[in-house]
Amino acid sequence: MNNRRDWLKKVSLGAVGLGFCHFETFANTPSEKYIFPDLEQSPILLRSNENPYGPSPLAREAMQKSINNSNRYGWNLSGELISLIAKKNNVSDRNILLGAGSTEILDLVLQYTALQKGNFVLAETTFDYWTFPSKKLGLKKITVPLTADKKHDLSAMFKAIDADTKMVYICNPNNPTGTICDRDQLVSFIKEASKKAIVFVDEAYLDFTKEESLSNLVIENKNLIVTKTFSKMYGLAGARIGYAVAASSTIDELSALKSAPNLSVSLVSIAAAIASLKDEKFIKEVHSLNENVKKYTIEQLTKLNLTCIPSHSNFVYFSLDNYKKDFFKQLENHNIQGTKIYEENGKWTRITIGTMKEMQQFIEAIK
Known part of the structure; x- marks a missing residue:
């Protein structure tokens, strides 16, 4: 097995001369604050815990090149x-x-x-x-x-x-x-x-x-x-x-x-x-945005008398036990994609944290 790995390593080193550009050039210092592109979609996708802000600007540039x-x-x-x-x-x-x-x-x-x-x-x-x-x-x-x-x-x-x-x-x-x-x-x-x-x-x-x-x-x-x-x-x-x-x-x-x-x-x-x-500034920005929007989402769900589990991620797990409407029908009517019931006892579901605008639309949809 080691011989196989060593062979691949040697081949990789030999490939350096095949015309690949070095990607260190993509790690230019980004601007003071990112201006994220408008990536909001229809429907609003709040099902798969994706980053709603897209890849970092440096990653997009690297992919294109x-x-x-x-x-x-x-x-x-x-x-x-x-x-x-x-x-x-x-x-x-x-x-x-x-x-x-x-x-x-x-x-x-x-x-x-x-x-x-x-x-x-x-x-x-x-x-x-x-x-x-x-x-x-x-x-x-x-x-x-x-x-x-x-x-x-x-x-x-x-x-x-x-x-x-x-x-x-x-x-x-x-x-x-x-x-x-x-x-x-x-x-x-x-x-x-x-x-x-x-x-x-x-x-x-x-x-x-x-x-x-x-x-x-x-x-x-x-x-x-x-x-x-x-x-x-x-x-x-x-x-x-x-x-x-x-x-x-x-x-x-x-x-x-x-x-x-x-x-x-x-x-x-x-x-x-x-x-x-190499784009640490982007990660810090996304982390900050996620925390702020997540806090808003949990506050709004709590106001609707829905029990939320404290979240250490980019999604929120909450109970629909006290929700009187058809939650998933409400999402469908407002062109929002959520997930499912994960636990029947308590009717627990999950929602991904999107942008602030997307989560405001989500809260309006289920009110």
């Missing part, structure tokens, strides 16, 4: 991106594996887990669309209820681990509830649970918090895998780019399940991700 090089493979750029990601996560390049969105990483870990038949443990309710193939792969899914305040019950999840458990999945912050695990408790859980099975932590929404990533823990824990994405905070959901952070031996094992590791992401997407990582 990289199109002319799309006739070439992105080996050299993937190496540059991996190095930037590794630095951001305080690990080495050999601890990183790129994927076409974190969804590909989720699928890959599921396949890796299924190499040895058994079960995997996750919360109920959490992000579980990626688990649908598990039965066909020969894996049994064990679900553990959330606590009353919609948080992961780490104690109960640990008790659910048995001799056949191959993996435990934790989405932190959790989707759809927006809750987050106490870091010290989660670290303690990982330390003990990883002695029995792989612990797979999904940090898709951690950028919306000030919490420290668990990614640097992989250096000393070969049974910890962390997945992250550029889909949410960075506004690259459609570009499909994410990554895994794990021990180098684990990355080798995951890479062995792919025909060409790190090549499932397009050159255009890689260029966007490189530029995005």
